[in-house]
Amino acid sequence: xxxxxxxxxxxxxxxxxxxxxxxxxxxTQEADDGTTALPMLQSGSFDFLxxxxxxxxxxxxDLLRAVRADDxxxxxxxxxxxxxxxxDQIIEAAQAGVNGYVVKPFTAQVLKxxxxxxxxxxxx
Amino acid sequence: xxxxxxxxxxDLEQVLKDHALQLNEAIExxxxxxxxxxxxxxxxxxxxxxxxxxxxxxRGLHNAIVNFQIDNEGNxxxxxxxxxxxxxxxxxxxxxxxxxxxxxMDLVEVCSPLAGGLxxxxxxxxxxxxxxxxxEVGPAEFRDLYKRIDAFLEKAEGDASQLSGNLNEILLxxxxxxxxxxxxxxxxxxxxxxxxxxxxxxxxxxxxxxxTGLVHDASHILEEKKSSSKGEGPQIHADKREDxxxxxxxxxxxxxxxxx
Numbered sequence: 001x002x003x004x005x006x007x008x009x010x011x012x013x014x015x016x017x018x019x020x021x022x023x024x025x026x027x028t029q030e031a032d033d034g035t036t037a038l039p040m041l042q043s044g045s046f047d048f049l050x051x052x053x054x055x056x057x058x059x060x061x062d063l064l065r066a067v068r069a070d071d072x073x074x075x076x077x078x079x080x081x082x083x084x085x086x087x088d089q090i091i092e093a094a095q096a097g098v099n100g101y102v103v104k105p106f107t108a109q110v111l112k113x114x115x116x117x118x119x120x121x122x123x124x
Numbered sequence: 125x126x127x128x129x130x131x132x133x134x135d136l137e138q139v140l141k142d143h144a145l146q147l148n149e150a151i152e153x154x155x156x157x158x159x160x161x162x163x164x165x166x167x168x169x170x171x172x173x174x175x176x177x178x179x180x181x182x183r184g185l186h187n188a189i190v191n192f193q194i195d196n197e198g199n200x201x202x203x204x205x206x207x208x209x210x211x212x213x214x215x216x217x218x219x220x221x222x223x224x225x226x227x228x229m230d231l232v233e234v235c236s237p238l239a240g241g242l243x244x245x246x247x248x249x250x251x252x253x254x255x256x257x258x259x260e261v262g263p264a265e266f267r268d269l270y271k272r273i274d275a276f277l278e279k280a281e282g283d284a285s286q287l288s289g290n291l292n293e294i295l296l297x298x299x300x301x302x303x304x305x306x307x308x309x310x311x312x313x314x315x316x317x318x319x320x321x322x323x324x325x326x327x328x329x330x331x332x333x334x335x336t337g338l339v340h341d342a343s344h345i346l347e348e349k350k351s352s353s354k355g356e357g358p359q360i361h362a363d364k365r366e367d368x369x370x371x372x373x374x375x376x377x378x379x380x381x382x383x384x
Contacts, residue, residue: 011225018229054355061355083358085369087378094382101375104358110372 002044003028006037006051006060007081012104016050016081019108023115034058038066041073048118053082053089061089061096068097077118081106136335139169174335181328188321207318210311217304224300231290231297238283245276 003025007013013030020028029044031037033055041049049067053060060080067073079100080093090101099121100114143166150158252269255261261269333340359368369375 009222011222011229014226014229018233054357059355082355084355085359085362085375086356087367087369089355090369090375090378091382094379094384101379103369103372103375106372 001025001027001048002046003048003050004031004037004040004044004046005029006031006034006049006055006063008032008052008055012052016111019111020050022108023112034060034063034066037063041067041076042070046076048115049076049078050081051078053080053084053093061093064093064096064098077122079114079118081111136169136173140166143169170335174332177328177331177335181325181332184321184325184328188318188325191317191321206314210314213307213311217307220300220304224297227297228294231294235287235290238287242280242283245279249273249276 003020005013005016005020005028007016007030010030010032013032017028017030020026025048029040029046031040034051035057037049037051038058040046049063051060051063058066060082064078064080067076067078077099078097079102080098081102081104083104084090085103093101099118102110102114143162147159147162147166150156150162249269249272252261252265252272256266256269332338359365362368362370369378
């Protein structure tokens with residue numbers, strides 16, 4: 001299971017990386033915005049994308065749209081972990097095809113729950 | 125007609141009304157020379173009022189610049205303006221919080237395997253100890269257990285004291301809160317002052333607008349605010365806003381209502 005973590009704050013990437021490692025996902029890579037993440041996704045065989053929304057360069061929602069528009073990537077599970085908490089935004093992300101939405105600040109339990117749910121659905 | 129330097133809007137409106145009536149009369153009488161003269165006077169009134177308000181606005185701007193030392197050139201160079209000072213201060217906050225977060229995570233990463241090792245070792249030893257209690261241990265195994273317990277106690281003492289030391293360091297790493305809190309309070313004060321000055325300038329500028337008859341189109345500003353794709357960052361008053369979720373449970377409810 002290869003996971004890409006996209007967030008412009010290195011501390012948040014590190015927190016997510018540590019939480020994922022606790023959940024048994026040790027193969028993670030990091031990118032600091034959509035612009036750097038997209039080519040990594042296109043060239044590497046990632047199984048899962050965890051992305052923030054608000055980032056300089058390419059935002060997470062634009063990255064999600066780019067992923068869904070890409071023939072090779074369109075079925076990649078995407079979890080959004082973000083401080084963006086407007087109802088319109090959550091609906092926007094859902095319409096863009098997000099697989100899960102976690103609002104910051106979040107707990108390890110919530111992250112685990114959402115990831116489990118995504119893979120349950122993907123595998124089921 | 126005598127125009128003072130300090131005409132007020134009441135005066136301006138009165139002047140406009142009077143002149144409009146006179147202009148109407150003059151045109152009806154066919155006195156076009158008089159009509160043009162009245163138009164000239166009207167222009168004069170408007171221009172003088174405009175100059176006066178632009179002057180006030182300029183002075184206001186100048187005061188704001190002096191108050192906040194935005195103008196770097198007149199500031200002997202070295203110190204920089206209050207605004208760039210505030211920017212530096214906020215960058216310091218970002219650097220401090222990042223440093224503290226990384227320091228904390230470094231220590232947690234050191235602690236986790238220590239605690240994990242103690243848990244594993246203790247669990248194994250408890251299994252062996254159970255056997256001893258049930259008298260299932262032979263002399264060779266007992267000698268082995270004897271040594272392992274001794275080694276474990278030594279390791280537990282060392283690791284636990286390292287854990288306790290690291291916990292103390294994690295505690296100390298939170299000292300940024302005090303320092304960044306002070307810095308942010310100062311910047312908040314400055315932002316309030318700047319806002320006050322900007323509001324004053326806006327009031328002055330709106331007087332200029334009245335003289336020139338300018339109408340600003342605010343719709344594109346509202347439009348920009350509406351676009352959610354850009355992101356807004358954390359919501360400070362989530363509990364007071366209808367359009368914002370108040371936590372993960374709200375998000376889950378919303379998504380499940382959408383068929384997720």
